[in-house]
Amino acid sequence: MKIYHPFARSLVTVRSWPFFIDLGVAFCGLALFFCVLNTARYWMTTATPVIPISHSISALPMYAVYSVVRIGIAYLLSLVFAIAYGYTAVYNPRIEGWMVAVLDILQSIPVLSFLPPIVLAMVSLIPGRQLGIELAVIFLIFTGQVWNLAFSFYSSLKSIPKEMTEASRIYRYSPWQRFWQLEMPYAAIGLVWNSIVSVAGGWFALMLCEMFTMGDRNFQLPGLGSYMQSAAESGDITALFSGIGVVVLIVVATDQLVWRPLIVWSDKFKFEQVESADRATSPILELLRRSRLSLLPGQLWARIEEPVYRRLAHTRACQVVEPIDDDSSKRKGAVLFWALVVAIVIAGAWAVMQALVMLRTVSWADLRGLLAGALATFLRVNAALLISAVWTIPAGVAIGFNQRLARIVQPVAQVLASVPASAFYPVLLLGLMKIGGGLGIGSVALMLLGTQWYILFNVIAGAMSIPSDLKEVTRLYGFTRYQRWTRLILPGIFPYLITGMVTASGGAWNASVMAEYAHVKTGIIQTVGLGAEISSATDAGKFPIILLATILISLMVVTMNRLIWRRLYRLAETRYKLEG
Structure with missing residues (x-):
C-alpha cells in the first residue's frame, strides 16, 4: 500500500535542484571551453593584419566572443600584475615611492603611446602568426585596465589596521598565511569594485586597439570594437547601435553572472564588529552555493592549502616572532x-x-605646439576631475549606504561605464558643432565619459566598507548630517576617494586622445591638446612626437604626484586609517 505525502512532490523537486544547477554549470564550462578553443585556432592562423569587417548583424556573436576573450585575458593579467606590484611596493619601503610614481606615470600615459613599441615587439617575437598581433592588442587593453587595480590593492594594504598586522605577527603567520587570510580579504571589496571599472576601461580601449593606423601600416581585427568603429566612420547608424546593444547585453550578463555574486561574496570581508541588517543578495550566488561542481575548486584548494600551512608551521618564521627592526x-x-x-x-x-x-x-615649431597642447590638456584633465568629483561623491555614498538603491543603480552605472564612450563620440561631436560649443570646451565633456566612473565606483566601495557599528553610533548619538559627513563618511571613504581621483586623472589623460582628435565622416576634427598631438602623430607614424608628448605627460604627472597625491596618500594611511 502506497502512502502519498502532500509535500512529497515538492520535496523531490527541491532535491532535484542541485542536479539541474550542476548541469547548468557544466554547460557554461563547456561553452567557455569551446569559445577559448575556437579563439586559439584563429590565433594560430597565418598573420593577417587587416581583416574585412562585416556590418551584418549575424557576424556580431563571433565578434563578441573575440572581444570578450581579449578583455578577459587582459583582466586576468591585470589582476596578477596589480597584486604583485602593490605587494612589492608596500613591503619594500626603499623603492615604494619610486614604484608609486612610476605607476602614476604609466596610468596617465594614453594607450596610443604604448601602441608602437608593443605592436612592433609582439609582431617581431611571433612572426607569421596571428597570435603576435592578438597579444599586442591584449597588452594594449591591459594598459587600459591594470593601473586602478594596482592602486586599489596598494591602498588597501597601506590601510590595514595596525592591530590586525600585529595580531598576524603574534600568531606567527607566514607571509603566505598573512596574504590569504588578512591582506587579500581586506583588499577584496576594493578589488571587486575596481575590477568593474577596470573591465569598463577595457571596453573603452577596445575601439582604439582592434582597429588602428600606425604610419603606413593598418591593423584591423575582428571584434566589437572594430565593428563599432567601422560603423561610426562609415556613418552606419544601424550597425553602430547594434554593436552598442550587444555590448550592453554582455555587460548586463556579466553584472548578474559575475560582479553581483562577487559583490555579495566580498561583503563578508567587511571590517566590522556588528553585522549589518541590510545585506546584498544574489540569486546566482545562491544557486552556485547549491552546486556540487562549483564546490570542487574550493575543496581542491583546501586539500592543497592545509599541507602547505602545516609545513610552514615548522619553519623558523612561524616558530619565532621576528622583531620589526631585523638587521x-x-x-x-x-x-x-x-x-x-x-x-x-x-x-x-x-x-x-x-x-x-x-x-x-623634433623641430622648435613641434616643441611649441606640444607645450601649448600640454597646458590645454592639463587644464581640461583637472576640470574633468573636479566636475566628476562634485556629483560622484554624494551619489557613491548614497549607493554604498543603501543596498536597495545599489541593486538598482549599480547595474545601470556599470552599463553606462562599460559602453565605450568612443562609440558616442561622433554623435556628441556633431551635437557640439551644431550648438557652437566647439571641441575645445566640448572635449571636457567627452573626458567625463572616461573619468567619472573611477571616482564613483571607488566611493561606492569606500562607503560599503564603513563598518555598520560606526553607522549605528552616529545614529545613537544623534549626529547631524554635517557631523556624519565630516566625522564618519569623508574620513571613511578618504583612502578610496584618493585612489579614485588618481585613477580618474589617468583615465582623463587616456580619454584625451579621442576627446581632442576624432575621425568623422566629413574628415578629422581636432583641437589644441597633447591627446590630439599623439593621435595625429600615430596616424602619421611620427614616433619622436609621440615620445616627446609622452615625456611631457610624465613630467606633469610626476609633479602632481609629489605635490598632491603622495601627501594625500600619506594622510590617508596615517590620519584616516581605520583602527580598532
Whole structure:
C-alpha cells in the first residue's frame, strides 16, 4: 500500500535542484571551453593584419566572443600584475615611492603611446602568426585596465589596521598565511569594485586597439570594437547601435553572472564588529552555493592549502616572532635595493641615449605646439576631475549606504561605464558643432565619459566598507548630517576617494586622445591638446612626437604626484586609517 505525502512532490523537486544547477554549470564550462578553443585556432592562423569587417548583424556573436576573450585575458593579467606590484611596493619601503610614481606615470600615459613599441615587439617575437598581433592588442587593453587595480590593492594594504598586522605577527603567520587570510580579504571589496571599472576601461580601449593606423601600416581585427568603429566612420547608424546593444547585453550578463555574486561574496570581508541588517543578495550566488561542481575548486584548494600551512608551521618564521627592526632583513633589503638601482641606471642610460637620438628630429615649431597642447590638456584633465568629483561623491555614498538603491543603480552605472564612450563620440561631436560649443570646451565633456566612473565606483566601495557599528553610533548619538559627513563618511571613504581621483586623472589623460582628435565622416576634427598631438602623430607614424608628448605627460604627472597625491596618500594611511 502506497502512502502519498502532500509535500512529497515538492520535496523531490527541491532535491532535484542541485542536479539541474550542476548541469547548468557544466554547460557554461563547456561553452567557455569551446569559445577559448575556437579563439586559439584563429590565433594560430597565418598573420593577417587587416581583416574585412562585416556590418551584418549575424557576424556580431563571433565578434563578441573575440572581444570578450581579449578583455578577459587582459583582466586576468591585470589582476596578477596589480597584486604583485602593490605587494612589492608596500613591503619594500626603499623603492615604494619610486614604484608609486612610476605607476602614476604609466596610468596617465594614453594607450596610443604604448601602441608602437608593443605592436612592433609582439609582431617581431611571433612572426607569421596571428597570435603576435592578438597579444599586442591584449597588452594594449591591459594598459587600459591594470593601473586602478594596482592602486586599489596598494591602498588597501597601506590601510590595514595596525592591530590586525600585529595580531598576524603574534600568531606567527607566514607571509603566505598573512596574504590569504588578512591582506587579500581586506583588499577584496576594493578589488571587486575596481575590477568593474577596470573591465569598463577595457571596453573603452577596445575601439582604439582592434582597429588602428600606425604610419603606413593598418591593423584591423575582428571584434566589437572594430565593428563599432567601422560603423561610426562609415556613418552606419544601424550597425553602430547594434554593436552598442550587444555590448550592453554582455555587460548586463556579466553584472548578474559575475560582479553581483562577487559583490555579495566580498561583503563578508567587511571590517566590522556588528553585522549589518541590510545585506546584498544574489540569486546566482545562491544557486552556485547549491552546486556540487562549483564546490570542487574550493575543496581542491583546501586539500592543497592545509599541507602547505602545516609545513610552514615548522619553519623558523612561524616558530619565532621576528622583531620589526631585523638587521638581517635590512641588509637583504639593502642588497636588493642597490642591485635594482644599478639595473635601473643601466637601463635608464640606454633609454636616454636612444631617446636623444630620436628627439633630434623634433623641430622648435613641434616643441611649441606640444607645450601649448600640454597646458590645454592639463587644464581640461583637472576640470574633468573636479566636475566628476562634485556629483560622484554624494551619489557613491548614497549607493554604498543603501543596498536597495545599489541593486538598482549599480547595474545601470556599470552599463553606462562599460559602453565605450568612443562609440558616442561622433554623435556628441556633431551635437557640439551644431550648438557652437566647439571641441575645445566640448572635449571636457567627452573626458567625463572616461573619468567619472573611477571616482564613483571607488566611493561606492569606500562607503560599503564603513563598518555598520560606526553607522549605528552616529545614529545613537544623534549626529547631524554635517557631523556624519565630516566625522564618519569623508574620513571613511578618504583612502578610496584618493585612489579614485588618481585613477580618474589617468583615465582623463587616456580619454584625451579621442576627446581632442576624432575621425568623422566629413574628415578629422581636432583641437589644441597633447591627446590630439599623439593621435595625429600615430596616424602619421611620427614616433619622436609621440615620445616627446609622452615625456611631457610624465613630467606633469610626476609633479602632481609629489605635490598632491603622495601627501594625500600619506594622510590617508596615517590620519584616516581605520583602527580598532
